Amino acid sequence: MTGAPKYTKQFDYNYRAWPLFALGFIRLFYVSIFERALQNYLYFTININESTLGFISSAGAIAYIFAPILGQIITSKYLGIRKALILNCILTPLLTGVQIFYTEAWFLLVVRIILGLAMGLYWPNALSMLSKWQKVSSIEKSKKNFAQFNFSWNSGFIIGLSIGFLWAFYWNDYFAMLISWFLSFTLIPISFFLEKDDKYNLTESKVIYQTEDPLSHLDLEQDLRVNSQTPMIIYSIFYSWICIMFLAIAKSILNFGFPVILKAFDNPSYLTYIIQGGLQFFQLLGLTWINSMRIYNRKLASLISVSVIGLCALLIVLVNNLWLISIITIITGLFLGFIHGVGMKIMLEYGTARNTSKYASINEIIIGIGFGVTPIIAGYVVEVDIYAIYRFVVILGIISLTFLIYLSKNIKKIKV
Numbered sequence: 001m002t003g004a005p006k007y008t009k010q011f012d013y014n015y016r017a018w019p020l021f022a023l024g025f026i027r028l029f030y031v032s033i034f035e036r037a038l039q040n041y042l043y044f045t046i047n048i049n050e051s052t053l054g055f056i057s058s059a060g061a062i063a064y065i066f067a068p069i070l071g072q073i074i075t076s077k078y079l080g081i082r083k084a085l086i087l088n089c090i091l092t093p094l095l096t097g098v099q100i101f102y103t104e105a106w107f108l109l110v111v112r113i114i115l116g117l118a119m120g121l122y123w124p125n126a127l128s129m130l131s132k133w134q135k136v137s138s139i140e141k142s143k144k145n146f147a148q149f150n151f152s153w154n155s156g157f158i159i160g161l162s163i164g165f166l167w168a169f170y171w172n173d174y175f176a177m178l179i180s181w182f183l184s185f186t187l188i189p190i191s192f193f194l195e196k197d198d199k200y201n202l203t204e205s206k207v208i209y210q211t212e213d214p215l216s217h218l219d220l221e222q223d224l225r226v227n228s229q230t231p232m233i234i235y236s237i238f239y240s241w242i243c244i245m246f247l248a249i250a251k252s253i254l255n256f257g258f259p260v261i262l263k264a265f266d267n268p269s270y271l272t273y274i275i276q277g278g279l280q281f282f283q284l285l286g287l288t289w290i291n292s293m294r295i296y297n298r299k300l301a302s303l304i305s306v307s308v309i310g311l312c313a314l315l316i317v318l319v320n321n322l323w324l325i326s327i328i329t330i331i332t333g334l335f336l337g338f339i340h341g342v343g344m345k346i347m348l349e350y351g352t353a354r355n356t357s358k359y360a361s362i363n364e365i366i367i368g369i370g371f372g373v374t375p376i377i378a379g380y381v382v383e384v385d386i387y388a389i390y391r392f393v394v395i396l397g398i399i400s401l402t403f404l405i406y407l408s409k410n411i412k413k414i415k416v
Contacts, residue, residue, distance in 0.1 A: 015136070017145060019193040020129060023089065024153035026186055027122075032160035033180035034096060036276060037173040040269040042103065043259060045173065050260060052105055054379020057256065059109045060116035061372030067120025068361040068368075074121065081125045082194045088121035089191035093184040100177055116372075120364070127360035131351040134230075146345070147291050154284035161277030168270040230349040231295055235342075237350055237359065239407045241366055243302060243343030246400045248370020250309055251336055253389045254279065254329055256375045260382050265322045278330035286337015291345075299408050302342040303401065305335035310397025313390040 039057060042048050048056075075084040095115040099108055130149055134142045160180070167176035259272050290301060312332045316325050344363070351359040378389045 015133060016193065016195045017133070017148070019190055019195075020126060021148050021152035022190050023085070023187060023194075024126065024149060025156035026183070026190065027092075028153040028156035029160035030096075030180040030184045032157045032276075032280075033164035033167070033176050034184075036161065036164055036273055037168065037177035037180065038099060039259065040168070040272060041173040041177060044263065044269040046103065048105065049379075050382050051379040054256070054375040054377070056105060056108050056112065057375040057379075058372045059112035060119070061368050061370075062376075063113040063116030063372075064119055064368035065365055065372055066368075067117045068124045068364040069120070070117060071120025071122075071124055072361050075125055079121075081129055082196055084121040084125050085194055086188075086191040088118055089187035091115075091118045092122075092187060093181065096184055097181050100174075100181060116368075124360045124364050127348065127363070128351070131348050131360065134348065134352045135355070143291060146348070147288060150287045150291070150341070150344075151284065154280060154287060157280045158277050158284065161273045161280065165270055165273035165277065168273060173269060230353045232298075232346045232349040233353050234295065234411060235299075235346045236407045237346065239404060240343045240346035240350075240359075241362070242400055242403055242407070243339045244347075244363055244366045245370050246306060246309075246396060247336055247339045247343065248367050249374050249396060250313075250332075250393050251279075252371045252374035253313075253378055253393055254332060256378045257382065257386070257389055258325075258329055260386055261322070261325060264386060267322065271326075275326050275329055279333035279336070282330060282333030283337035283340065284333075286334045286339075287341045288337075290338050290341030296411060298342050298345075299411050301338040303404055303408070305338040306397050306401045306404065308332075308335045309339075310394045310401075313393035313397070316390045317387045317394075 039053065042056065043050075043053050071084065075081060079087065092115070095111055095118060099111055126149075130145060133145055137145065164176045164180070167179065255276060258275055259269070262269070262271055286305075290298060293301060309332050312328050312335075315328050319325060319328075347359045347363045381388050
């Protein structure tokens, strides 16, 4: 080491961040209630079969595979980030509400496909906005933004499921679905407080690179320079994509499988809110914890997490007790949070380093594939064998772990 001083950004642009975090909270607050209530209503009250439920559950996520591409075309050519987010916040309540009043399977499929496509205007743009802020923020503020963004939507999810449980317990799933829809309209006024695009969309990077670079020996892509703002680009982008794909498939199976197990044990539907809320709470803990870890420790945390989730899936297959299955399902949230945090952080920092939103778009496409395809297949599988989907998580965990170990073999323990 040369002993030269480290330079970091000495500036912070005064952008308005709270509307983005508020939208994340409100969106996941109402979505967590509405989606859980709708699926419970269809499965426990109307008694549709698992395969049909799988298609309905997947319709939006399947459409979302293509939504980021369509959304980014519309955003870049016609609207810009702010207007795209506003348009999504107007469309979302309208498309959500029509599902309450007509529950024929074909109609729900069509509406949820349109809703999934509309989401291409939201998540990629929210992540792009976060990535652009990182270019004009200090290291401390970048970490704070990342933590607050994760906390906003996760806490919305958790609080929403907790309140949804109370509504479903004291009233019913249909009531919970109706009230959550009314709450979705609050997205519209808040979206108009979003910062205008030209406030933070700089054409030139003003990052001052750190002169003391302990990572320079690694074989990085030539146009990516490791600096104090984007240290996670020492990971291959494929590491991020494998993490996100494993997260989406494993979590989708856990969320889809538990109501089926619950019904098999002849228990009421409102327990799904508690289990899903508990899983999400532990995921928030994992996301918060991973943000404070060093680079090498993030590698260890993600590798251990894939292993533990595979082990948890195996335990669900082996035990035949609803309470043990419930506890195991909730605990997996912590390790899903570790995996999510690592995958998301790598993606954001690649976007910052290359000044592009394509990584955010690819990230969302992968999520769409994982959450979209999985419930369709799971719906057919559980009609034959409920626990077969958990055995698949075990196999997927082994495969994913093998690739992640290979991709991260050159990441050594360093003081970063």
